[in-house]
Amino acid sequence: MTDIHAQTKATILREISAVTNRFDAGQHGTRFEDLGVDSFDLVTIRCTLEQKLGRAIPDHAWLGFRDVDDIVRFYVADSPSSNEPAADRQADTTRRFKLNMPQMAIGGLSESWMFRELGDVHWQGICHGLRTESHSIADDAGNRLYATFVRFRWEGSDHLKSFQENEPVRIENRLARYGKGMFFSDATIEGREKSIRASLMSAFTSRQGDNKSLLKGEPVVPEDCPIAVLESLPPFSEEYRQMRKRLLQGVELGGEQLLYSSGVLDEVEYALNPYQDFNGVNLLYFAAYPAISDICERQFAHRDSERIGLKSDWACQTSTVARDIFYFGNCEISETLVFRVHSFRAHPGGNACIAGSLSRKSDGQLLCNIFTVKKWHG
Numbered sequence: 001m002t003d004i005h006a007q008t009k010a011t012i013l014r015e016i017s018a019v020t021n022r023f024d025a026g027q028h029g030t031r032f033e034d035l036g037v038d039s040f041d042l043v044t045i046r047c048t049l050e051q052k053l054g055r056a057i058p059d060h061a062w063l064g065f066r067d068v069d070d071i072v073r074f075y076v077a078d079s080p081s082s083n084e085p086a087a088d089r090q091a092d093t094t095r096r097f098k099l100n101m102p103q104m105a106i107g108g109l110s111e112s113w114m115f116r117e118l119g120d121v122h123w124q125g126i127c128h129g130l131r132t133e134s135h136s137i138a139d140d141a142g143n144r145l146y147a148t149f150v151r152f153r154w155e156g157s158d159h160l161k162s163f164q165e166n167e168p169v170r171i172e173n174r175l176a177r178y179g180k181g182m183f184f185s186d187a188t189i190e191g192r193e194k195s196i197r198a199s200l201m202s203a204f205t206s207r208q209g210d211n212k213s214l215l216k217g218e219p220v221v222p223e224d225c226p227i228a229v230l231e232s233l234p235p236f237s238e239e240y241r242q243m244r245k246r247l248l249q250g251v252e253l254g255g256e257q258l259l260y261s262s263g264v265l266d267e268v269e270y271a272l273n274p275y276q277d278f279n280g281v282n283l284l285y286f287a288a289y290p291a292i293s294d295i296c297e298r299q300f301a302h303r304d305s306e307r308i309g310l311k312s313d314w315a316c317q318t319s320t321v322a323r324d325i326f327y328f329g330n331c332e333i334s335e336t337l338v339f340r341v342h343s344f345r346a347h348p349g350g351n352a353c354i355a356g357s358l359s360r361k362s363d364g365q366l367l368c369n370i371f372t373v374k375k376w377h378g
Helices: 002-020 039-053 068-076 111-132 235-244 286-303
Strands: 091-098 144-155 166-178 182-190 195-208 212-219 249-253 256-259 266-271 319-329 336-346 351-360 366-376
Touching: 002 039, 002 068, 039 068, 039 166, 039 212, 039 235, 091 111, 111 144, 111 166, 111 182, 111 195, 111 286, 144 235, 144 351, 182 256, 182 366, 195 235, 235 286, 249 319, 249 366, 256 351, 256 366, 266 286, 286 319, 286 336, 286 351
Parallel strands: none
Antiparallel strands: 091 166, 144 195, 144 319, 166 182, 182 195, 195 212, 249 256, 266 336, 319 366, 336 351, 351 366
16 A cells, blocks of 8 residues: 555656646645645646546545645545546537628627637537536536636637628537546637637636635536547646746737736726626626727727827727637626736737736736737728
């Protein structure tokens, strides 16, 4: 048993080191706080251990863990083998549309509609894979879980205004998961001689009193779940983790390099609109973030229109080509947000590149980093 305990502990510390990039894990204590892990690190570590060690960790056990030795004791104890589904199962979705007014905005494809549609494809795929309706998704203790997007990235071969009224489009989506708690979608939107490629990543949370205290969780996954299982954690997730820890300096997006600076070029306050910014369970909707960013970004551009070289309305003179959003938190309906511009460059006739962030005004908590590339018209 001693050998098994030591081997299991070494394996767990090795996986924690890989997640945290701290290769001295265990030398200065084995408590989670000693290892410098945050809430998303814990989700990643949990999924990795379940994948590598072949046994799912129930929520009631996971929530009781305080250090590495607690995990070791769990894994060396006699237990039934994991009921993980086969890795070659897939959950793919195809949808077809003709672009009409509900799918359009400002003379082109509506980014808000695209976020909502791709989010729905992702969410419905999860519900299908878990064999349940969305309102019934829960952890093994019966707590209701909500799919929470943590990253949404898309890049187009052309800008949104290149999509025209009545144009037929097709959405193809492939869904996969890592462990029981992290779900990934790779989606393509095909139009006439142009396309958009999107990557989505979600985890699960339960509400612990209010929207500021959401706790990570894992749903009950049935044995016949058709969602493909990833053998390793995608780089898409590791980039998110690094951005969350402020270890990533920026992103390459739409053929441009966007840097995130700690400095602030401008700030714009935004009073949340509960009638359009919140979803059906009263959480700030992931699809509202790009719209809020656009509204605030437009105010910033109009304040400095002469220096920028803006000749008409920012919304009419630019069109989004690519977007990458890293989501970190949520807020209450009564909250006011602060949009900050951290870097900005624009070339008339070329691209405008903006690195921004959204935070809660009440406590300064960062809610997201948002990177945007727009085509400049005229």
